[in-house]
Each structure stands twice: as structure tokens, then as C-alpha cells.
Amino acid sequence: xxxxxxxxxxRQKSLDKLNMRNEDSERQRIVVGMAxxxxxxxxxxxxxxxxxxxxKRNLTDVAVSMTGxxxxxxxxxxxxxxxxxxNKTTYVHMNPEKAKRVIAEHIVNGxxxxxxxxxxxxxxxx
Amino acid sequence: xxxxxxxxxxxxxxxxTAGASCVExxxxxxxxxDLLTLYVRDNGxxxxxxxxxxxxxxxxxxxxxxxxxxxxxxFKASAEMAGGDFRIESAPxxxxxxxxxxxxxxxxxxxxxxxxxxxxMCIMGHPGIEFHLILENEESSFVFRTEEVREQIGDVPVxxxxxxxxxKEMIEEQSRILFGGILNEIIS
Numbered sequence: 001x002x003x004x005x006x007x008x009x010x011r012q013k014s015l016d017k018l019n020m021r022n023e024d025s026e027r028q029r030i031v032v033g034m035a036x037x038x039x040x041x042x043x044x045x046x047x048x049x050x051x052x053x054x055x056k057r058n059l060t061d062v063a064v065s066m067t068g069x070x071x072x073x074x075x076x077x078x079x080x081x082x083x084x085x086x087n088k089t090t091y092v093h094m095n096p097e098k099a100k101r102v103i104a105e106h107i108v109n110g111x112x113x114x115x116x117x118x119x120x121x122x123x124x125x126x
Numbered sequence: 127x128x129x130x131x132x133x134x135x136x137x138x139x140x141x142x143t144a145g146a147s148c149v150e151x152x153x154x155x156x157x158x159x160d161l162l163t164l165y166v167r168d169n170g171x172x173x174x175x176x177x178x179x180x181x182x183x184x185x186x187x188x189x190x191x192x193x194x195x196x197x198x199x200x201f202k203a204s205a206e207m208a209g210g211d212f213r214i215e216s217a218p219x220x221x222x223x224x225x226x227x228x229x230x231x232x233x234x235x236x237x238x239x240x241x242x243x244x245x246x247m248c249i250m251g252h253p254g255i256e257f258h259l260i261l262e263n264e265e266s267s268f269v270f271r272t273e274e275v276r277e278q279i280g281d282v283p284v285x286x287x288x289x290x291x292x293x294k295e296m297i298e299e300q301s302r303i304l305f306g307g308i309l310n311e312i313i314s
Binding site: 001002003004005006007008010011013014015017018032034035036037039040044045047048051052054055064065066068 | 127132135136139143195196197200243244247250251252274275278279280281282286287288289290291292295296299303
């Protein structure tokens with residue numbers, strides 16, 4: 001059975017990963033909208049997938065967090081990805097499979113997934 | 127919302143918006159009385175009597191971005207349609223407790239869903255906040271506090287993916303032990 005005492009052993013593993021991080025580099029940020037609209041549309045499994053992928057791929061320079069309503073409920077689940085310079089890319093109608101592609105193509109390879117991005121029309125109509 | 131743990135997550139977000147520094151979530155399943163009780167308790171700003179009267183109205187919200195606030199009304203409806211009850215206790219400066227009860231065997235009761243996902247994703251998104259989780263059946267209980275996690279991991283952040291992964295497995299395991307065979311969607 002798992003217990004909190006085992007966490008002390010995991011601490012070293014986490015510290016090793018943290019030490020691998022280049023302290024001078026800025027972190028990329030993935031922010032998931034997690035208000036009623038986002039949760040009801042499936043934002044939690046999307047966030048779960050981002051966390052699992054970041055862990056699985058050892059992406060030490062990526063932070064995953066959540067925010068409230070992003071203001072366009074009809075486009076939820078919505079995700080903002082901020083690059084190291086603070087530029088924002090907004091993804092809409094996300095799901096766990098799309099989240100995996102955003103990690104592989106955008107976060108790892110630096111190529112935003114244009115087909116999942118919000119369009120000007122969607123932004124104006126939402 | 128497809129399951130009850132999503133409602134819990136939604137209400138926990140309300141607690142955080144209300145400036146809570148500690149959020150406690152409780153899930154209690156009593157087979158003998160066929161009663162499932164969920165609550166979210168926080169030490170946030172609390173609500174005035176006036177706000178409390180209006181909070182179950184879907185067209186009331188404190189937000190300025192939209193004119194609807196569906197979190198509380200949906201949670202309330204989930205309880206009432208499953209033979210349960212819903213109440214909110216709150217006072218300015220004293221925090222808020224939202225409680226929903228369900229008949230476990232009611233055909234309209236939604237499945238509990240993953241409380242582990244709800245709690246760990248909230249820890250992930252809000253590493254500066256203390257979260258408590260109490261899972262309970264009639265014979266036993268499991269209590270989890272982020273303060274105790276911090277004691278074990280020292281200078282490692284509580285939202286470190288390795289730590290989050292472990293906590294998720296631990297809560298999932300306890301959910302199966304405590305609710306397996308009581309909530310028919312959970313296999314022990």
C-alpha cells in the first residue's frame with residue numbers, strides 16, 4: 001500500500017530531475033482553463049494528459065497550471081501555451097489526444113499545431 | 127458534468143477564487159444508510175447572507191466576464207435528482223462549506239469519478255495552497271494533507287510531476303479500498 005513515508009525516497013529522484021533543469025532558461029507554460037465551462041467540456045483529462053506527458057518525457061522546463069474561465073466557453077476546453085518569450089498560442093476544443101500532439105509538436109519540437117489553434121472567426125464569434 | 131468528482135473540482139475552484147489558503151474535500155459513503163456525502167470546506171472570504179440567498183440562481187455570479195454562474199446550481203441539481211440534499215454554510219470571514227448528499231443506490235446518482243484526479247490537478251495548479259482530503263466509509267478512513275507531503279519532500283515543490291503521480295496512485299488506491307463494493311462503479 002502506498003504511504004506518505006515513501007515520498008521521502010521519491011524526493012531524491014525529483015531533486016535529480018530539478019537539478020537537470022538549466023536555471024538560466026525560461027520555462028514554457030501550459031495553462032488550462034478550469035472553470036465550470038472548461039471542466040464540463042473535459043478540461044480535467046486534458047490537464048491530466050499534459051502532466052503525464054511532461055512527466056513521461058522528462059520535460060523539466062515546462063510548467064502546467066490552470067486558470068479560471070477564459071471567456072469563450074463555447075470553445076472549451078481551452079489551453080494557452082506561453083513560449084519562453086511570453087508569446088501566447090491559444091488552442092481550442094482540446095482533448096487528451098490533441099494534448100499529446102501539442103506536447104510532441106509544439107512543446108518539444110517548437111512547431112505550433114495550427115489545426116487546433118483558435119481562428120480569428122472563432123475569437124470574434126465567441 | 128459526467129461525474130461527481132468534476133463537481134468537486136468546480137467547487138474547489140470557487141474556494142480558490144474566494145482567496146482560500148486551505149481547502150478540504152470530504153467523501154463519505156455509508157452502506158447501511160445508503161448515503162453518500164460530499165463536501166468542500168474552505169477558509170476563504172465567505173459569503174454574506176444576501177449572496178448566499180442568490181448563489182443557487184444560475185443567473186447570479188460575482189464574475190464580470192459573463193452573466194451566468196452554473197457551478198453551484200449544477201452541483202445542487204446533481205444531489206436533488208439523486209434523492210439527496212444540498213446545503214451551503216457560509217459567513218463573511220469564516221469561509222464556506224458546501225455539502226451535497228446522494229442516495230447511493232439511486233439510479234440517477236452520477237458515478238463518483240476520480241477524486242484522485244480532482245485533488246492532484248488542484249495541487250498541480252495551486253502549489254501554494256494546502257489541500258486536505260478525507261475519504262471515509264463506516265469502518266475506516268483515509269486522511270491526506272499537503273502539509274504532511276511537504277514535510278516528507280522538503281525542498282521539492284509539491285507540484286513536481288513525480289510527486290503528483292505518486293499522490294494520484296495513492297488516492298486511487300485508497301478510493302478503491304474504502305469505496306469498492308459500496309459504490310457499485312468502484313471495483314475493490
